[in-house]
Amino acid sequence: MADIRLIEVKEEILSDNKTQAVQIRNDLRAKKVFLMNLMASPGAGKTSLILETIRGLKDAYRIGIIEGDIDSIVDAEKVTREGVPAVQLRTGGFCHLDAPMIGMALDEMDLENLDIIIIENVGNLVCPAEFDTGAMRNAMILSVPEGDDKPLKYPLMFSICDVLVVNKIDYLAGSDFDMAIFRDRVLKLNPAIRIFEVSCRTGEGIEAWTEWLAGEVKSLST
Amino acid sequence: MHELSVMDSILKVVLRHAASNGVEKVVAVGLRIGKLSDLVDEWMQHYFDYLSKGTVAEGAVLKIERSPVIFKCKACERDFPVEMAEIRTVACPACGSGDITLIAGREYYIKNIEVV
Ligand SMILES: Nc1nc2c(ncn2[C@@H]2O[C@H](COP(=O)(O)OP(=O)(O)OP(=O)(O)O)[C@@H](O)[C@H]2O)c(=O)[nH]1
């Protein structure tokens, strides 16, 4: 039997994805388009927050949406009804979006005439956390009914996000969700994260969120 | 779960190195994966076997090493490893500060391949 040789490889597995993500980020920065990746569990309120964001910012900014959620055009239809363009990615049961998929979606968008693009990622707190989409900011939603223990169960997601939206705070009264403990757990994993408490139902806190987003978009063009 | 796409990326890297080294057969692949990744060893092997059929990497064994989750203390600047089970209560073992930040534990790294 032939001798076994060892060949050094020393490569990061996701490097292809990373390279493409960096390229997307650079291209969009040059075109002054702000790309945000929005992640959350199914039903946490991704589509609701996107709709609220569109309502709050569409007079000042031209917004586009990439819908990545599992093969249903329901969310894309809700968004286009608000008068903004949406591209539906057919992920066919994929558990995450990666940079090549976002690249394909961007090819179908009129980038010269957009200021903000929001990605509604696949509903899942695990896999999307591992793939850089090329977004300038990673945002996640955690809704009150999901419980205050989620940072313990999904530490990676909480650690890679720049901003956390705690949605459905209208459910706080009468729930055992402890906001102080929750914040403490999150900040331990990620001391730099920005946290907004909102309700897409009552509109509470939405303005603070859209102001933050507008500030991020503005800082892109300075 | 995304084992399939991760394994596909691994296989591509392995085959590229195998081709450029004129390899006949890959017998093992050495990987280092951060403990924060949720990929299960058994399934990774399973998917790798499935994807590598008919290539020089068919039948290769994945040798997976798990690298620790490491935090850094902002107060005293020390690095320290943390077990997943302790993540809820983590504080700096040296100075007790809770002002800490994650610095490692999510990598996917291909170290080497054993070939004939
Ligand atoms: N009470 C309450 N309900 C909310 C709030 N935000 C969203 N919902 C409801 O929660 C449900 C799910 O909201 P969606 O916005 O569709 O959530 P999603 O994350 O886009 O869900 P998928 O795309 O299906 O994964 C809907 O019935 C919303 O009306 C909130 O702040 N408070």
Ligand SMILES: [Mg+2]
């Ligand atoms: Mg949705």
Ligand SMILES: [Zn+2]
């Ligand atoms: Zn310390």
